[in-house]
Amino acid sequence: MLMQRWTPRDVQALINGLRTEGVRVLGPRVGDAAILYDEIETLPIGYGDEQAPGHYRLTAREDQSRFGYNLGPSTWKQFLFPPEEAIFRVQDGEFISCREQPERMAFLGVRACELAAISIQDQVFMGDFTDPGYASRRENLLLIAVNCSQASGNCFCASTGDGPAVGVGADLILTELRPEDPYYLVEAQTEAGQSMISAVGGPAAAPGEIDARDEALAATRLQMQREFATEGIAEALYAALDHPHWDAVAERCLACGNCTQVCPTCFCSSTREQVNPVSLEVTHMRRWESCFTADHSYLSGGVVRPSVKSRYRQWLTHKLAGWEQQFGVSGCTGCGRCVSWCPVGIDLTEEVAEIRRSV
Amino acid sequence: MARSDRPRLAVFKFASCDGCQLSLLDCEDELLSIAERLDIVHFPEASRRMLTGPYDIALVEGSITTAHDRERLTEIREQSGFLVSIGACATAGGLQAMRNFADVSDYARTVYPHPEYLSTLETSTPIADYVAVDYELHGCPVDKYQLLEVVLAFASGRRPQIARESVCMECKARGNVCVLVAQGQHCLGPITQAGCGALCPAYSRGCYGCFGVKEQAQVGPLIDHLRAHHGMTLSQARRSLRAYNPAAEPLQIIALQCDKDDVSGSKKGSGGHDG
Numbered sequence: 001m002l003m004q005r006w007t008p009r010d011v012q013a014l015i016n017g018l019r020t021e022g023v024r025v026l027g028p029r030v031g032d033a034a035i036l037y038d039e040i041e042t043l044p045i046g047y048g049d050e051q052a053p054g055h056y057r058l059t060a061r062e063d064q065s066r067f068g069y070n071l072g073p074s075t076w077k078q079f080l081f082p083p084e085e086a087i088f089r090v091q092d093g094e095f096i097s098c099r100e101q102p103e104r105m106a107f108l109g110v111r112a113c114e115l116a117a118i119s120i121q122d123q124v125f126m127g128d129f130t131d132p133g134y135a136s137r138r139e140n141l142l143l144i145a146v147n148c149s150q151a152s153g154n155c156f157c158a159s160t161g162d163g164p165a166v167g168v169g170a171d172l173i174l175t176e177l178r179p180e181d182p183y184y185l186v187e188a189q190t191e192a193g194q195s196m197i198s199a200v201g202g203p204a205a206a207p208g209e210i211d212a213r214d215e216a217l218a219a220t221r222l223q224m225q226r227e228f229a230t231e232g233i234a235e236a237l238y239a240a241l242d243h244p245h246w247d248a249v250a251e252r253c254l255a256c257g258n259c260t261q262v263c264p265t266c267f268c269s270s271t272r273e274q275v276n277p278v279s280l281e282v283t284h285m286r287r288w289e290s291c292f293t294a295d296h297s298y299l300s301g302g303v304v305r306p307s308v309k310s311r312y313r314q315w316l317t318h319k320l321a322g323w324e325q326q327f328g329v330s331g332c333t334g335c336g337r338c339v340s341w342c343p344v345g346i347d348l349t350e351e352v353a354e355i356r357r358s359v
Numbered sequence: 360m361a362r363s364d365r366p367r368l369a370v371f372k373f374a375s376c377d378g379c380q381l382s383l384l385d386c387e388d389e390l391l392s393i394a395e396r397l398d399i400v401h402f403p404e405a406s407r408r409m410l411t412g413p414y415d416i417a418l419v420e421g422s423i424t425t426a427h428d429r430e431r432l433t434e435i436r437e438q439s440g441f442l443v444s445i446g447a448c449a450t451a452g453g454l455q456a457m458r459n460f461a462d463v464s465d466y467a468r469t470v471y472p473h474p475e476y477l478s479t480l481e482t483s484t485p486i487a488d489y490v491a492v493d494y495e496l497h498g499c500p501v502d503k504y505q506l507l508e509v510v511l512a513f514a515s516g517r518r519p520q521i522a523r524e525s526v527c528m529e530c531k532a533r534g535n536v537c538v539l540v541a542q543g544q545h546c547l548g549p550i551t552q553a554g555c556g557a558l559c560p561a562y563s564r565g566c567y568g569c570f571g572v573k574e575q576a577q578v579g580p581l582i583d584h585l586r587a588h589h590g591m592t593l594s595q596a597r598r599s600l601r602a603y604n605p606a607a608e609p610l611q612i613i614a615l616q617c618d619k620d621d622v623s624g625s626k627k628g629s630g631g632h633d634g
Contacts, residue, residue, distance in 0.1 A: 032563050034536040054588070056541045073536055083532035252584075254577040256549035257524060261531035272520050277507050278392040288532055293524040294574045308575055343527075343539045343549050344584040 003205040004197055006184040008066065011174070012042065013200050014144075018106050023142065026079060027108035028069065033058050037074035040108070043067075051152040051336070054345025065179035067109060070152035073341055075264040076107050076114055077121060080137050087133075087271070089283040098283065099133055106142040110170065112163030113155075113333040115145050117264035119169050123327045124267045142192055145170035149179070149216045151223040154336030156349055159228035162333040164220040172196055175213045185213050226339075228349045229356065230330065234321035236356045241313065245354045250309035252344055257290035259338035259346075260315065265323075265331045270295065291315050316351065362398050366415035366514045369401035371435055373421030373428050374455055374483060378500035379446035380404050380420050383510075385503050393507070397514055412438030416513050418506075422448040422455060422483040422606075429480075429489055436490040441513045444486040445506065447499035451571050452606030456483040459605060460614075485606055494519060499569035499603045502554050522553050523574035526566050530557035538565050543589045547599060550576040550609075568610075569603040578613040593621045 006014075018025050019041070029038040030047060034056060043066040050057045051070065061068045086098035110118070125134035148155075148164040157163030166173045171193035175185040185205050188194040260266040270289040273282045289296055292311045297304035305311050323331035332348070339347045370380050384405055386393065393399075400410040417439035423429055436442055447453050458466060459482045467474035486492055496509050496519075505521055512519040522528070526548035530537065538544040538560050546565030548557070552573040559566050572578070578600070585591035600614040 032536045033538075033541040036534065036536065054540055054584075056537075058541070073531070073541075074534070078534070083534075252580050254525070254549040254581055255575050256527040256577075258527045258531065258537070258549070261528065275508075275511060277386075277389040277511055288528070290524070290528060293522070293528070295522065295524070306575075308577060341537055341540050343537065343546075344580060345588075 002187070003210060004186040004200075004202040005205040005209060006174070006186050006200065006202045008043075008064070008182055008184075010200050010202050011066065011184060014196060015041065015043075015108065017196075017199050018142070021104075023104045023106050025106045025108055026076075028067075028072075030058070031072075035069045035072035035074075037072075037076060037078070037107075037109075043108075044069075048150075049152060051154045051340045052345070053154065053339050053347045054342050056340050061179070063179040064182055065149075065176060066182060067146045067174075067176045068150065068179055070148070070150065070155065071111065071114070071335055071337055071340075073262050073337065075262060075337070076110065076118060077264055077267075079105060079107070080118070080134055080141070081121065081125065081131075081267065081269075084285060084287040085133060087284045087286050089281055091281050099136070102136040102140045104140045104142075105137070106144060108144045110143050110145040110166075111148055111335075112145070112166045113157040113160075113335040114264055115143065115166055115169050116157075116160075116162035116333040117335065118143070120265045120327065120329060120331065120333070121267060123329075124265075127327070142172075142196070143170045144172045144174065144196075147173060147175040147213065147217055148220050149176055151220050151225075152336060152340070153225055154339040154347075155224050155334065156226040156228045156336060157334035158221045158224050159226070159349075160230060160330065160332055160334035165217050175216065177209070177212050177216060185209060226336070226347075226349045228334065228352065233330070233352070233356075234324050237317045237321045237352075240355050241317070243355050243358075245351070246309050246313050248354075249312050249346065249351055250307065252346055253308050253312050254343060255292045255308045255311055256343060257292040258341050258343060259348075260290040260292060261288060262337040262341045263319075263331075264335060264337070265319075265333065266290070268296065291318070316348065320352065360396065365396060365398040367400045367410075367413070368397040368416045368418070368510070368514075369412070369414040369435075369439070370399075370404065370418045371401070371420065371431075372404075373419070373432065373449070373486075374424040375421030375446065375448040375453065377404060377420070379449075379498070379506075380418065382445075382501050382503040382506050383418070386507055389507060393510065397510070413440070414438055415440045416510065417442045418510070419444045419486050420446050420449055422453050422485060423489055424455060424458075424480055424483045425478060426480065427478075432486065432489055441493045442486075442490065443494045443496060443509055443513065444492050445496045445498075445501050445509075447497065447569060447571060447603045448483075449486045450495040450497055450607075451485055451604035451610075452483045453499070454603060454605075456605040457601060458483055460601060483606070488606075496521070497552050497571040497604075498554055502556070505554050524553050525549050525573050526551045526553050526555065526557050526560070526570065529553045529555070530560050533557050533561060535560045538563055539589070545585050545589060545591050545595065545599065547581070550578050550581050567602060568599065571604040572607045572609045576609045578609045579616070582613055582617070593617050593624070597621075
């Protein structure tokens with residue numbers, strides 16, 4: 001495939017060009033002690049991170065890398081499926097849609113596991129039933145992906161088969177090479193991507209540079225410390241619903257919901273009527289929900305999953321087993337966020353291994 | 360609505376700082392609308408007009424610390440349709456419940472020149488320990504929007520929509536970076552009920568737990584983890600669990616466990632004692 005070679009200045013030209021066209025460019029920003037996804041004008045330079053179960057530290061790299069960080073707590077889902085969204089309001093007995101005209105967005109720096117997660121949420125929100133808000137935002141979106149040149153301590157996308165090389169679905173794919181003085185290999189997967197390349201220009205990449213990309217990806221794969229056996233996982237989990245290890249996890253799990261809120265595929269939401277105390281206007285609000293709350297499984301008469309054990313088991317078996325039946329794919333893309341951002345460091349890969357070990 | 364048709368609202372105070380009932384006055388934009396829909400018949404903090412019961416809705420702030428308060432509370436209960444206790448004092452004893460873990464006469468001697476004039480109970484306890492409570496609203500102080508929601512819900516005969524989930528849920532929705540994971544701070548967010556909008560973590564400070572315990576709070580596992588991995592001492596653990604909501608049972612149990620660990624640590628000479 002034809003590839004261009006860009007300098008950091010070319011990447012900046014891409015950002016500037018998109019912004020001039022009125023596209024909201026969303027990408028990495030250095031926030032409070034972590035890389036966050038937000039509206040950006042430039043890319044942060046020389047940041048990395050250190051991750052382990054329940055542990056994240058933003059670090060300084062001694063190079064000029066723009067994509068030398070791994071995943072932070074932000075996910076792209078916050079822009080496509082916002083944490084809180086007004087659906088409709090009722091005024092004087094009239095139902096009025098709250099849907100806004102979608103803005104054009106570009107996600108810059110989408111990793112392979114994240115691209116896979118977006119494709120999973122596409123199935124959820126635009127599969128058998130279409131969520132109009134999600135669909136309109138999704139249709140006005142450019143995806144600029146980045147191949148990972150390093151893995152964090154919690155990455156396991158090689159095990160799930162979602163990375164580290166970016167798969168299909170991106171408009172443009174960048175690979176950052178030689179971090180001390182970076183340059184970028186750029187390839188388009190769509191027409192929109194091709195026109196972004198044309199707008200910026202740049203020379204064609206040399207064959208040796210393309211080899212360098214493959215070597216970088218191979219090194220990233222080797223760097224991953226976590227392994228996760230996906231074969232036969234649905235059957236194994238369903239066969240282990242009474243496994244004693246669920247009780248052991250429940251002794252550590254806080255049922256706080258963090259894992260679900262940072263998961264790029266978790267899609268649960270709840271709705272409620274918000275009453276304006278002055279005008280008495282009612283707005284139908286949708287917000288992120290989690291299978292770790294009592295309200296999530298509240299049906300008339302009580303909570304179906306009252307114990308922490310039942311909630312953790314629900315989350316894990318849905319994510320890794322039920323999802324396959326529902327959507328034809330696993331709900332896990334190996335990003336490792338649930339491992340990093342669990343306050344007590346519960347590690348999905350280890351829990352699954354434990355549950356599979358003695359069944 | 361004619362004043363006589365409106366639900367009658369009363370506000371009462373027990374041992375507390377007044378901060379929760381002030382949250383009602385703090386509803387500046389909404390206050391006139393509330394006053395049009397409810398007849399505020401007893402609210403000494405706001406008006407000299409203080410009518411007698413019965414009341415449709417009673418908001419009760421503060422904890423019970425004297426025998427006299429206990430009697431007064433019983434009368435309020437008899438006069439009230441819905442009784443809603445508001446704030447950490449009314450729902451979980453408040454800061455003043457630190458007496459529950461000490462000798463109150465020691466405190467009295469230290470603070471007052473003539474403690475013999477004091478008549479006080481040994482403990483500071485929640486409203487629900489003495490009378491039936493229809494709803495408990497957490498917070499130190501309560502959040503004014505949650506307070507509005509509860510008042511309007513009871514006034515219109517529906518259930519209040521107050522989430523019982525963790526502060527973490529609000530933290531993530533707000534886009535805060537977890538101060539526990541990214542900075543190793545001692546944060547009580549995972550066991551604390553949402554409602555504050557994750558205020559402290561939004562300013563890079565761990566949650567103090569002022570909104571009380573969430574549903575299914577896993578207090579022990581969080582404290583174990585903070586002690587094992589983030590340098591929390593037994594003394595810090597006890598103090599954080601006995602700060603705002605000391606009478607909340609899940610916090611009490613683990614605080615007592617910390618006391619026991621402390622004693623056994625000192626006996627073994629393992630250096631577990633830290634003050």
